[in-house]
Amino acid sequence: MIEVWYNTLDLIVPFEWGHYLFMKNALLAILVITPVFALLGTMVVSNRMAFFTDVLGHSALAGIAIGIVCGIQDPTWPMIIMAIVLALLVNIFKGWTQASMDTVLGVFLAFMVALGITILSREGGFVKYTVYLIGDILAVTPMQIAWLSGISVLVLVYWYVAGNALILTSVNSSLARSRRIKTLLIEMSFTIFLAVVVMLSIRLVGILIINSLLVLPAAASRNFARSTRSYTLWAIIFSMVSGVTGLITSYYWGTASGATIVLFSVGCYMLSALLGRVTSKAMRT
Amino acid sequence: MPFRNNEDSKLDVGESCRHCCIKIEGLTVRMGKNIILEGLDLHVHCGDVLAIIGPNGAGKTTLLRAILGEVPYQGRMVSLIGGVERRRPRIGYVPQKLQFDEDSPISVLDLVVAAISHRPVWMGISRKLCLKAEEVLRVFSADHLIHRRVGELSGGEIQRVLLAIAMTDHPELLLLDEPSAGVDVKGLALFYQLVRDLKKQHDISVILVTHDLSGISPYVDRLVLLNRSIVVTGTPDEVLSDEKLLHAFGPSLWNVTSMPFLPSKKEGA
Numbered sequence: 001m002i003e004v005w006y007n008t009l010d011l012i013v014p015f016e017w018g019h020y021l022f023m024k025n026a027l028l029a030i031l032v033i034t035p036v037f038a039l040l041g042t043m044v045v046s047n048r049m050a051f052f053t054d055v056l057g058h059s060a061l062a063g064i065a066i067g068i069v070c071g072i073q074d075p076t077w078p079m080i081i082m083a084i085v086l087a088l089l090v091n092i093f094k095g096w097t098q099a100s101m102d103t104v105l106g107v108f109l110a111f112m113v114a115l116g117i118t119i120l121s122r123e124g125g126f127v128k129y130t131v132y133l134i135g136d137i138l139a140v141t142p143m144q145i146a147w148l149s150g151i152s153v154l155v156l157v158y159w160y161v162a163g164n165a166l167i168l169t170s171v172n173s174s175l176a177r178s179r180r181i182k183t184l185l186i187e188m189s190f191t192i193f194l195a196v197v198v199m200l201s202i203r204l205v206g207i208l209i210i211n212s213l214l215v216l217p218a219a220a221s222r223n224f225a226r227s228t229r230s231y232t233l234w235a236i237i238f239s240m241v242s243g244v245t246g247l248i249t250s251y252y253w254g255t256a257s258g259a260t261i262v263l264f265s266v267g268c269y270m271l272s273a274l275l276g277r278v279t280s281k282a283m284r285t
Numbered sequence: 286m287p288f289r290n291n292e293d294s295k296l297d298v299g300e301s302c303r304h305c306c307i308k309i310e311g312l313t314v315r316m317g318k319n320i321i322l323e324g325l326d327l328h329v330h331c332g333d334v335l336a337i338i339g340p341n342g343a344g345k346t347t348l349l350r351a352i353l354g355e356v357p358y359q360g361r362m363v364s365l366i367g368g369v370e371r372r373r374p375r376i377g378y379v380p381q382k383l384q385f386d387e388d389s390p391i392s393v394l395d396l397v398v399a400a401i402s403h404r405p406v407w408m409g410i411s412r413k414l415c416l417k418a419e420e421v422l423r424v425f426s427a428d429h430l431i432h433r434r435v436g437e438l439s440g441g442e443i444q445r446v447l448l449a450i451a452m453t454d455h456p457e458l459l460l461l462d463e464p465s466a467g468v469d470v471k472g473l474a475l476f477y478q479l480v481r482d483l484k485k486q487h488d489i490s491v492i493l494v495t496h497d498l499s500g501i502s503p504y505v506d507r508l509v510l511l512n513r514s515i516v517v518t519g520t521p522d523e524v525l526s527d528e529k530l531l532h533a534f535g536p537s538l539w540n541v542t543s544m545p546f547l548p549s550k551k552e553g554a
Contacts, residue, residue, distance in 0.1 A: 042407075046389060124332075163405030171383050171396065171435075175447070177352055177398060179454060180377035225390035226434055228399075232407040 002028075002142045017251045021256070022138040026257065029140045029148060030243040033201050034213075036152045038239035039159050040194055041218035042232055046170050051102055052170060053091065054211040055109045059086045060202045061116025064132060069119060071234075077197065081193035086112065135206030135258040148200055155193055162186060167228065205258040213239070213258075216265035223269070223276035238268045306330045307374050307458050307490050312360035314347050321347045323514045325360070327456070329490040334480065335492045336501055336521075339511035345494045348511065349462055353378060364457050377456030377489075379447045381463040387436035393446055394418050394431050400450045425449040425479055441472025448479065452487075459483070461493035470500065477504040490537070498525070 009024050033282055044053050060079045067078030086108065120126050158280045159166075165186050168176040173183045202210055221234035246261030253260065312325040329335050339345050351358040353376060364374035385391075385392045395406045397418040406416065414430075422428040427445040430438060439444065444464060461480070465473050481504050484491050495501065502508075502521035510516040510524055517527045536542060 046385060046391075049384075115516065158405070160405050163407050164400075167391065167395065167399040167406060171385055171391070172380045173384070174350075174353060174355065175378055175380050175450075177355065178376050178451075178460075222388065222390055227390060228395040228406045229394040229409050231390040 002145070009233060013126075022140075023247075023251060025140050025142065025145065026137045026247055027244065029137060029145050029204060030169040030247050030261075031240065032145060032148050032152050033197075033204075034217075034239040034243035035236045036155045038157060038203075038235040039215045039232065040190075040197060041214040041216075041239070042221070042235050043166055043170065043190060043219040044194070044214055045222060050211065050215045051105050053198065053214050055090075055105050055196060056083050056086060056114065057202065057207050057210040058109055058116075059083050059112040059197055060132060060199060060207050062112040063199070064129060065116045065119035076203075079202065080196055082112075083199050084192055087191040088180045088190055122148055132202060133207050134256050135202070135204050135209070137204040140204055144200075144203070151193075151197055151200055155197065158174070158189070158193060162189070166190060178253045205261075205266075206256070209258050209262045212262040212265060213243075214268055216262070217242070220265070220269040220272040223272040224279055235274075238265065238272070242268050307364050307492075308362070309352075312351060312358055312362065313350075314344070314351050314356055314358045319370060320513065322351070322358075325511075325515060327492075327509065327515075329456070330490040330528055331490050332484050333506045334336060334484055334491040334493065334504060335507045335509060336505040337492065337509045337511050338498060339495065341496065343512045345496070345511060346462070349460055349492075349494055352458075354374065366457065374457040374490075375454060377451030378456055379444060379451050379459070379461045379464070381466050382415075383435065383438070383443070389434070389436050391435050392431070393422070393427070393435055393438070395432055396446065397421055397431075397450055397453075401453050410548045421453055422446065422449050424452070426475075428485075435461040439469075439472065440467030441476060443467065444476055445479065448476070452483065455487075456489060457458075459489050459491045461491065463495055463497075464493055465495055465499075465501075467495040473500060477501065482503065527540075534542060 005028055006021070006024050009018050009027070023183065044050060059082050059167040061078030063073040063082030066082060072078055090104065090108060091154045094101065095107075097104060117126065120129050165176065168179065168181060169183045169186045175258050176183050176186075198214070200209055201213075205213060217233070217235040217239035220238045222229050225231035225234055242264035246255050246264040249255075249264070250257040250260035307327075307329045309325060309327040312322060313320065314325075325339045325348070326334070326537040337348065339346055345358060345502075352362065354373070363372070364371045394410060394415065398404075398410050399406045399413050401421065402414055403415065404411070410418075419428050419431055421446075422431060425445040425448055427442065427449055430442055432447060435443065435446070448461075452475075464476055464480075468476065477500070478492075480491055482487065493501075499520070502525065504520050507518065508521050508524040509518045510527070510529060516529050517524050
């Protein structure tokens with residue numbers, strides 16, 4: 001099936017980068033994950049979970065470390081399980097302590113990162129894990145793309161089925177409950193999807209910047225969107241455009257793709273902030 | 286709406302249609318060792334507006350949350366519909382405020398459609414649903430707000446939108462949480478007026494919780510003064526002339542100038 005994609009690119013892309021297998025794979029991966037990141041991101045921003053998703057991304061370090069301690073070669077599953085455990089722990093902890101949410105998250109961030117680095121740095125071995133910090137999308141395999149496509153389809157279905165429930169829950173959870181929405185189920189399922197998508201993509205984008213991919217497109221879209229539809233649509237557009245342009249630019253600049261993509265996302269954000277100011281001024285007068 | 290009887294809308298205030306009511310018996314809520322609410326008996330007839338008043342920390346919010354099923358409680362809560370007991374009434378809930386920030390890109394149309402339809406709002410809203418939402422809002426004079434962002438609305442406007450949404454579910458019980466919060470006097474009068482019209486047309490029970498007594502008495506059938514348990518209950522005139530109210534609210538109550546019944550009391554005191 002992936003051959004079809006390779007051949008199509010050969011036909012339609014006349015540039016040098018379009019002939020390399022790693023670029024073809026990377027581009028496909030970008031096209032698959034950026035819309036999903038945008039969708040999840042809209043809800044992350046609306047629910048003010050940006051710090052939480054940052055901690056979630058960083059928990060990958062602890063996940064990898066625990067995987068190695070348990071003798072598991074492929075850290076994907078330990079990372080996913082670690083992220084889900086983290087999400088549950090944060091929720092439980094929130095009920096226990098009087099401390100504010102960002103303090104609780106700060107503590108978890110410190111713990112996850114410190115635990116990961118302590119274990120991984122034994123006998124000076126941390127260098128081989130730096131790939132997880134900045135990511136390497138050019139090394140993506142067709143198998144990984146298949147996994148990402150699978151989870152993307154699941155997120156789309158979830159967003160179709162639970163989209164309205166997610167909105168009501170985010171607006172007011174008591175209101176949602178009074179309309180027989182299982183808000184706990186909605187919140188938990190959303191967090192689990194976040195955890196799985198983030199962990200499956202962390203090898204490609206890197207722990208340090210994965211949160212930007214989640215938050216920036218939605219934040220940019222929010223600068224001028226006036227309805228849920230335009231909010232979602234523009235988040236997807238920003239996400240895909242900065243993903244593709246970032247990847248291609250990184251080829252020519254010889255830079256890390258993830259970070260280059262984020263730079264383009266930041267550019268989108270600044271542009272939209274400017275645009276938002278101009279339009280809101282125009283509307284007021 | 287099985288017991289909607291528009292012809293009967295001239296029922297005297299306070300008289301029950303005897304078809305449906307909400308009964309709460311011996312409601313007790315404990316949190317840890319603290320007793321937040323103790324042995325509450327409430328009986329709300331349909332077509333009645335019951336206002337629960339009380340000082341801060343009296344357990345008003347906890348009572349609402351217990352009725353909504355968000356906190357565990359002891360005691361019984363049943364709704365009688367045409368003499369048949371049902372375990373939980375269908376509840377329309379109008380929250381005090383929304384949780385999100387003002388620049389959230391969600392329109393009134395989005396909010397209404399998200400509540401009344403399963404078709405995901407983010408994929409776009411069909412013409413048909415748009416008209417339906419407009420119809421829902423028109424009853425509460427809020428149809429002109431349909432394309433505004435929810436964050437741009439005034440307190441009174443948000444409340445009318447939320448009331449419109451609550452009514453789409455054909456509730457047997459309408460719960461209003463602090464309707465006066467953030468609403469100006471004119472907006473509040475309009476809101477209470479709408480609620481009074483509603484209960485007449487739909488024979489629903491209304492429970493509203495407030496710490497602001499100004500201007501509610503014309504719209505309310507019964508007042509309950511709550512302070513962990515029920516202190517006084519009765520018609521607004523009865524309750525507001527009770528001395529226990531003064532103890533509950535303190536002297537600040539007497540500063541409320543928009544209470545028409547107060548001057549005579551003041552002279553007496």
